[in-house]
Amino acid sequence: xxxxxxxxHALSYGAKLSRAQVIAAYPITPQTEVVELxxxxxxxxxxxxxxxKVESEHSAMAASMGASATGARAFTATSSQGLALMHEVxxxxxxxxxxxxxxxxxxxxxxxxxxxxxxxxSIAQRDTGWLQIYASSNQEVLDSIIQSYKxxxxxxxxxxxxxxxxxxxxxYEVVDIPEQSIVDKxxxxxxxxxxxxxxxxxxFGGLTKPDWYYELRYQIEEAQEQxxxxxxxxxxxxxxxxxxxxxxxxxxxxxDAEIVLISSSTIASTLHVVIDELRExxxxxxxxxxxxxxxxxxxxxxxxLKGRKKVAVIDRNISFGHEGAFFTETKAALFNEKDHPPxxxxxxxxxxxxxxxxxxxxxxxxxxxTEWPEKDIYWIGVKL
Amino acid sequence: xxxxxxxxxxxQGTVVASKALAEAIALEDRYVQTFPEYGVERRGAPVMxxxxxxxxxxxxxxxxxxxxYVIVMDPTLIGAVDVAVGLKSGGSIIINTEKRPEDYKxxxxxxxxxxxxxxxxxxxxxxxxxxxxxxxxxxxxGAVAAYTGLVGLNAVVEGVRKLSPVKKDENVxxxxxxxxxxxxxxxx
Numbered sequence: 296x297x298x299x300x301x302x303x304h305a306l307s308y309g310a311k312l313s314r315a316q317v318i319a320a321y322p323i324t325p326q327t328e329v330v331e332l333x334x335x336x337x338x339x340x341x342x343x344x345x346x347x348k349v350e351s352e353h354s355a356m357a358a359s360m361g362a363s364a365t366g367a368r369a370f371t372a373t374s375s376q377g378l379a380l381m382h383e384v385x386x387x388x389x390x391x392x393x394x395x396x397x398x399x400x401x402x403x404x405x406x407x408x409x410x411x412x413x414x415x416x417s418i419a420q421r422d423t424g425w426l427q428i429y430a431s432s433n434q435e436v437l438d439s440i441i442q443s444y445k446x447x448x449x450x451x452x453x454x455x456x457x458x459x460x461x462x463x464x465x466x467y468e469v470v471d472i473p474e475q476s477i478v479d480k481x482x483x484x485x486x487x488x489x490x491x492x493x494x495x496x497x498x499f500g501g502l503t504k505p506d507w508y509y510e511l512r513y514q515i516e517e518a519q520e521q522x523x524x525x526x527x528x529x530x531x532x533x534x535x536x537x538x539x540x541x542x543x544x545x546x547x548x549x550x551d552a553e554i555v556l557i558s559s560s561t562i563a564s565t566l567h568v569v570i571d572e573l574r575e576x577x578x579x580x581x582x583x584x585x586x587x588x589x590x591x592x593x594x595x596x597x598x599x600l601k602g603r604k605k606v607a608v609i610d611r612n613i614s615f616g617h618e619g620a621f622f623t624e625t626k627a628a629l630f631n632e633k634d635h636p637p638x639x640x641x642x643x644x645x646x647x648x649x650x651x652x653x654x655x656x657x658x659x660x661x662x663x664x665t666e667w668p669e670k671d672i673y674w675i676g677v678k679l
Numbered sequence: 680x681x682x683x684x685x686x687x688x689x690x691q692g693t694v695v696a697s698k699a700l701a702e703a704i705a706l707e708d709r710y711v712q713t714f715p716e717y718g719v720e721r722r723g724a725p726v727m728x729x730x731x732x733x734x735x736x737x738x739x740x741x742x743x744x745x746x747x748y749v750i751v752m753d754p755t756l757i758g759a760v761d762v763a764v765g766l767k768s769g770g771s772i773i774i775n776t777e778k779r780p781e782d783y784k785x786x787x788x789x790x791x792x793x794x795x796x797x798x799x800x801x802x803x804x805x806x807x808x809x810x811x812x813x814x815x816x817x818x819x820x821g822a823v824a825a826y827t828g829l830v831g832l833n834a835v836v837e838g839v840r841k842l843s844p845v846k847k848d849e850n851v852x853x854x855x856x857x858x859x860x861x862x863x864x865x866x867x
Contacts, residue, residue: 567738
């Protein structure tokens with residue numbers, strides 16, 4: 296059904312269609328409406344799920360973990376400071392191999408106080424063992440929740456579906472909300488091999504000495520590796536049933552592209568328009584959108600970027616004292632390649648600063664007219 | 680692609696108007712994107728919302744800087760904010776006012792088309808909001824549909840019905856009445 300919905304509600308409907316059974320959440324701007332709709336759907340019986348009011352995001356994740364450990368499908372959502380407060384338990388959820396799916400609306404940290412978009416909140420969680428998917432439309436937000444349960448439950452790891460504050464979370468656009476019966480065919484009920492069950496008691500997460508802890512960490516890495524193929528395969532299966540395909544990356548006008556602009560989320564969406572305009576001017580330029588940040592698609596990047604003349608990465612995040620995270624990972628992926636192209640790193644749009652087509656054209660102009668990066672990192676549009 | 684900017688004051692239903700328009704566009708099987716300018720929302724403070732309409736998927740995600748249309752929900756905003764900033768050459772301004780278009784000479788001199796509708800009176804007549812702060816959004820949408828031809832009346836009625844939290848019939852009547860008045864003005 297074609298509906299006009301905001302990104303926040305795309306998360307809510309994704310959880311509803313996935314038949315999430317337990318929702319534990321604490322409201323935080325701009326995520327609040329995700330929780331409002333879910334609590335309403337639970338209260339009026341449209342969703343057969345237990346809604347747990349908690350007193351903090353740390354408790355929201357702890358309750359999600361408890362629910363997931365019993366074999367229930369758990370969902371939560373947060374933003375910014377709320378995600379930061381979950382940090383400790385995020386490690387636990389991944390270590391316990393719980394297939395929780397969470398929505399995170401990218402919002403800048405305070406101080407100074409901000410409610411606008413920036414990726415630093417989710418980037419700060421990159422080493423927790425969670426998979427990270429960055430969506431670039433409300434349709435993709437909804438579809439990614441459904442796909443994420445399918446992937447998470449196969450590899451027993453939690454997944455974060457991430458979207459930009461306001462630019463998606465509070466933007467209304469046309470979204471096709473799929474039929475429940477088709478979603479049910481794509482996503483069967485969760486059956487966990489090991490779960491908390493009082494009839495068959497087990498201990499979970501007990502003290503593990505150095506003789507085995509190391510192997511358990513290796514298995515998380517194996518599962519992350521396995522997820523790469525699984526995301527591609529479940530994305531193809533999704534296309535067969537729903538007509539839309541999602542993989543690790545999205546390529547746009549890349550066939551003969553000499554200059555490649557790399558970004559994520561809604562900056563990558565706007566880049567489509569810029570690429571079209573530059574192509575009309577005869578520029579051989581293409582877009583590579585990194586959709587999945589964990590696991591990082593290094594192999595795909597090496598393959599796709601082989602033989603290109605120049606690459607630029609645009610980050611809406613900053614690892615202070617260094618550079619943007621997508622830039623770091625892209626460089627690392629190509630470092631051992633012979634004759635890899637020069638890679639330019641740009642910071643743009645922190646704290647919700649609008650990233651317009653003109654800003655992106657400025658970036659292209661720098662890349663086009665500079666033979667090799669003259670700076671470690673380019674900050675675009677700083678007024679100082 | 681058509682771009683629209685709404686200007687209103689907090690409490691007038693500006694954002695809801697942009698959403699109802701989006702619903703109407705979607706009903707006509709076109710693509711639409713609408714979002715408010717987020718800041719500190721207070722009753723009476725100037726607010727803005729943006730809408731994009733196209734026949735193909737919309738990828739641009741930045742704010743609207745050069746709209747084709749500007750919709751002003753409250754005439755007291757004119758002068759307080761530059762409602763015409765960035766408006767495309769030959770673009771249109773639709774104002775909720777009892778005044779006539781020729782009263783906005785400064786806009787006309789810049790080559791803009793000006794349309795007016797007394798949405799406040801229509802809203803009060805249908806008891807939408809209070810006399811002191813009527814909710815003019817649905818009447819404005821009816822007028823916008825007639826003046827711009829961007830969307831049909833049937834779709835607007837459906838959009839208004841869906842988005843009105845209360846007084847659905849009254850809101851629909853306000854939209855229809857404003858549409859009729861605007862049609863008559865347009866056809867001279």
